[in-house]
Amino acid sequence: MTDSDWGDWLPRAVDAADPDTVALWYLGCNGFAIKGRDGTVLWIDPYVGTGDPPRTVRMIPVPFDPADVDSADAVLATHEHTDHVHGPSQAPILAATDADFIAPDDSIAIAREEEWTDEWDVDEGAFTEVTEGDEVRIGEFTVHVVETQDGDATHPVGYVIEHAAGTLFHAGDSKPSDSFSDLAERFDIDLGILAFGSVGAVPDKETGEPVRTKWYSDENQIAAAANDLELDRLVPTHWDMWKGLTADPTALHEHVRSFENPNQLEIVEIGDRIDL
Numbered sequence: 001m002t003d004s005d006w007g008d009w010l011p012r013a014v015d016a017a018d019p020d021t022v023a024l025w026y027l028g029c030n031g032f033a034i035k036g037r038d039g040t041v042l043w044i045d046p047y048v049g050t051g052d053p054p055r056t057v058r059m060i061p062v063p064f065d066p067a068d069v070d071s072a073d074a075v076l077a078t079h080e081h082t083d084h085v086h087g088p089s090q091a092p093i094l095a096a097t098d099a100d101f102i103a104p105d106d107s108i109a110i111a112r113e114e115e116w117t118d119e120w121d122v123d124e125g126a127f128t129e130v131t132e133g134d135e136v137r138i139g140e141f142t143v144h145v146v147e148t149q150d151g152d153a154t155h156p157v158g159y160v161i162e163h164a165a166g167t168l169f170h171a172g173d174s175k176p177s178d179s180f181s182d183l184a185e186r187f188d189i190d191l192g193i194l195a196f197g198s199v200g201a202v203p204d205k206e207t208g209e210p211v212r213t214k215w216y217s218d219e220n221q222i223a224a225a226a227n228d229l230e231l232d233r234l235v236p237t238h239w240d241m242w243k244g245l246t247a248d249p250t251a252l253h254e255h256v257r258s259f260e261n262p263n264q265l266e267i268v269e270i271g272d273r274i275d276l
Contacts, residue, residue, distance in 0.1 A: 002088060004048075004065040005061035006061060006062075011065075011071075014035055014069075019275055021037060021163075021276040022034060022036050023273055023274075023275050026268040026269065026270055026274075027064070030047075030083070030172065030173065032046075034161070039071075042072075042141060043074070043075045044075075044159065047089045048062045049088065051083075055203045056242050057244075058242070058243075059242065060270050061270065066089055072094075073097075075102070076159055077101070078103075078157060079104065079155065079157070079173065080106040080107045084107070085111060087114040091114075091120035094116070094123075100127075101116075101126050102136060102143070103130065104131055105129055108129050130145045132146060144162070146159070146169075148171050148177050149175050156172050166191070168190060169189045169231075171194050173215065173216060174194070183229060190231075192226060192229050192231040192235065194226065194234065194235070194236060195238040196216055196222045196239045197215060197217075198239075198246065200212075200213055200242075200245040200246075202242075213244075215245060219251060222255075223259055227259040227262075233263065234265050235266050235267075236252060253265055
């Protein structure tokens, strides 16, 4: 059971939206709901858990209850970490909407370990395993599964999502990758979603002692990644989530200004809507 701090207004906003192009709602952490003008709805890395206090402590509201989600054609996961693959956050969406769960092998393995098919009445056929190089058509969207670089994950991927109105890229928790320049040659990416955070102290799982921790790109890394991808718009994420690792995304204005790309730095807070 998830208790939403905001009631059901966010799922209702997604339901009611009639975008001219593609609308995106930032769910906090690294999650997004994405709706196309023809009504196709994707959820990427939605997470409403509170972490594992005192090691990981959620610093932002829980914006919705997954049981309130009525519109979903697919739920996509970028990698196997709990804040990207989480039964209580995602399985109720699948069970209520018959959406597909699209994810790499290690992410689907977590869903099976958590027994989504038993605990939440998710059909086994909902699991769609993807890997780098795959292409999946979901309604009005074409999703390309691409290589990323996240040394903390066992099998991370990113998603380049093409639509008649434009192209967006969700990189998961990737740091700069040699693949990004190749993606810039293959795709004209209008909006890129990249994880950003500070270096902080996180308690060790076993001892509880604080350990210097860096899970996401710092200012220089995210600026370099955005430039390699030749982004028109950069949307930094994940900076809001964990106690001790939060960061100020407005500082990125000074880091990206010396690069040719991105053309625009777009700061979003949890619950915000942006459009392609």
